[in-house]
Amino acid sequence: MSKDMQAVFAGFGGQGTLFSGKVVAYAGLIEGREVSWFPSYGPEMRGGTANCSVTVSDGLIGSPLVTEPDAVIAMNQPSYDKFVDLVKPGGVIVADTSMVAELGQHPDVRVIGIPATQIAEEAGLKGLANIVLLGRLFAEEPFCALETVDAALQKCIPPKKAAMLDKNRVAFKLGTEA
Amino acid sequence: MTEKVLMKGNEALAEAALRAGCRFFFGYPITPQTEVAAYMSKRLPQVGGTYLQAESEVAAINMVYGASAAGARVMTSSSSPGISLKSEGISYMAGSDLPGVIINIQRGGPGLGGIQPSQSDYWQATRATGHGDFQIFVFAPSTVQEMADCAYEAFDIADKYRIPVMILGDGLLGQMMEPVCLPEARDMESLPAKPWATMGHKHEREHNVVNSLYLTADKLESLNIERYERYDVIKANEQRCEEYLVDDADFVVVAFGASARVARSAVNAAREQGIKVGLLRPITLWPFPEAAINKACEHAKAFLAVEMNMGQMVDDVRLVVNGRVPVEFYGRTGGVIPTPAEVLGKIVEMTEREGE
Numbered sequence: 001m002s003k004d005m006q007a008v009f010a011g012f013g014g015q016g017t018l019f020s021g022k023v024v025a026y027a028g029l030i031e032g033r034e035v036s037w038f039p040s041y042g043p044e045m046r047g048g049t050a051n052c053s054v055t056v057s058d059g060l061i062g063s064p065l066v067t068e069p070d071a072v073i074a075m076n077q078p079s080y081d082k083f084v085d086l087v088k089p090g091g092v093i094v095a096d097t098s099m100v101a102e103l104g105q106h107p108d109v110r111v112i113g114i115p116a117t118q119i120a121e122e123a124g125l126k127g128l129a130n131i132v133l134l135g136r137l138f139a140e141e142p143f144c145a146l147e148t149v150d151a152a153l154q155k156c157i158p159p160k161k162a163a164m165l166d167k168n169r170v171a172f173k174l175g176t177e178a
Numbered sequence: 179m180t181e182k183v184l185m186k187g188n189e190a191l192a193e194a195a196l197r198a199g200c201r202f203f204f205g206y207p208i209t210p211q212t213e214v215a216a217y218m219s220k221r222l223p224q225v226g227g228t229y230l231q232a233e234s235e236v237a238a239i240n241m242v243y244g245a246s247a248a249g250a251r252v253m254t255s256s257s258s259p260g261i262s263l264k265s266e267g268i269s270y271m272a273g274s275d276l277p278g279v280i281i282n283i284q285r286g287g288p289g290l291g292g293i294q295p296s297q298s299d300y301w302q303a304t305r306a307t308g309h310g311d312f313q314i315f316v317f318a319p320s321t322v323q324e325m326a327d328c329a330y331e332a333f334d335i336a337d338k339y340r341i342p343v344m345i346l347g348d349g350l351l352g353q354m355m356e357p358v359c360l361p362e363a364r365d366m367e368s369l370p371a372k373p374w375a376t377m378g379h380k381h382e383r384e385h386n387v388v389n390s391l392y393l394t395a396d397k398l399e400s401l402n403i404e405r406y407e408r409y410d411v412i413k414a415n416e417q418r419c420e421e422y423l424v425d426d427a428d429f430v431v432v433a434f435g436a437s438a439r440v441a442r443s444a445v446n447a448a449r450e451q452g453i454k455v456g457l458l459r460p461i462t463l464w465p466f467p468e469a470a471i472n473k474a475c476e477h478a479k480a481f482l483a484v485e486m487n488m489g490q491m492v493d494d495v496r497l498v499v500n501g502r503v504p505v506e507f508y509g510r511t512g513g514v515i516p517t518p519a520e521v522l523g524k525i526v527e528m529t530e531r532e533g534e
């Protein structure tokens with residue numbers, strides 16, 4: 001059984017942060033756990049950034065808004081800067097260093113940087129940096145069983161976009177190995 | 179049991195309404211409610227229903243009036259400023275004894291306010307949804323599952339008592355996704371008959387009249403009294419409240435909807451500190467769960483209302499408690515969501531003041 005996790009997925013609109021959050025939420029649901037997913041829908045979205053809070057727990061979930069995350073995926077500098085100081089001591093933040101230039105010093109937090117956008121593009125997986133980062137987070141902090149990730153991807157990718165499933169699988173695997 | 183799916187509160191609510199037999203939706207877009215309308219626009223045509231984006235909220239609620247008068251299961255949805263615009267029509271519906279379901283996915287106010295979650299329309303929903311002597315039935319869901327369950331049941335309540343029913347949600351419940359089990363779709367043939375409805379009848383009966391204009395004072399008074407007798411039946415039969423760790427509680431938090439989620443986390447944290455505190459979560463705001471408050475009042479040393487407003491439901495708690503024990507309040511407003519730590523702090527403060 002995986003432990004409880006409160007996570008934030010943040011980046012520019014269009015980078016797929018809401019999607020990767022949904023994959024984690026669905027993975028929790030498939031494993032019979034309590035889950036919540038809550039998107040930003042406020043002024044920050046109009047400024048071009050988007051984020052979502054995801055909680056996976058074995059108990060009832062209170063507020064779905066995550067204010068002290070155990071894990072963060074940051075896909076741009078403003079998101080990294082906003083959330084890195086909110087991560088719980090001992091928590092993890094995974095940054096796309098293709099987009100985040102300054103990681104800074106954060107001794108209480110595990111800071112992981114991978115050039116996810118570059119990795120995705122080099123593998124012919126443009127637009128799947130979000131899933132590469134999700135793979136890296138999984139390697140650091142397995143939030144469900146590995147086979148559940150695949151089931152969750154199948155749930156989150158609509159039948160019309162079935163061709164994307166294999167690409168997502170490859171992107172996730174690349175992330176776990178990055 | 180059907181499979182659990184991950185859905186936004188707004189969408190789960192809309193799908194459940196459809197399955198309850200709602201076949202007409204009239205609305206106007208506003209954040210954070212728009213997914214309800216968007217979902218209905220996609221689904222209603224698939225089941226032979228009618229979706230119409232009205233030219234304004236005022237038009238939408240009057241279309242609801244018309245469809246309801248003709249016997250249909252009908253719904254509209256909006257967010258706070260839009261509900262104010264609908265208030266005249268809601269009063270007309272109440273005065274004409276028309277069923278109908280009105281969704282308010284609240285945002286911060288007053289005025290145009292903000293678009294973040296709020297509960298500052300409690301008074302509007304329970305006291306003054308429009309002019310005149312009337313009440314509407316008000317559900318306050320706290321989870322995505324309850325968004326669906328309340329929407330499903332709202333149509334039955336509305337038809338049974340011929341009363342407008344409001345589902346008072348907020349941006350948090352509307353926008354978040356949680357696992358939900360959707361209810362079975364109703365057989366449209368099984369819905370209750372509405373012999374009062376103004377449908378075509380080929381001169382086979384006296385024609386029905388749906389109206390709220392009564393120029394004779396005695397007649398209007400007697401109709402209002404009759405309606406309030408019906409309200410007494412609703413108060414006696416339909417109060418809903420979840421009790422969480424209340425049985426042995428010295429202190430009782432009262433919270434509904436999104437703030438109840440936060441309050442539950444705070445209650446759990448306080449219990450870990452050995453404080454005997456429980457949570458009463460009204461699921462109906464009107465009728466207010468007076469019976470549950472009264473029962474808790476037999477052993478509670480104090481109550482704490484937690485809301486996402488400046489203090490509105492706390493009035494109803496005070497009315498029921500009626501001075502027997504102190505009733506305190508903690509709230510955040512303007513779209514700010516309280517944290518469990520803040521509520522815990524308030525609980526600890528209260529226990530120190532009132533004595534363990």
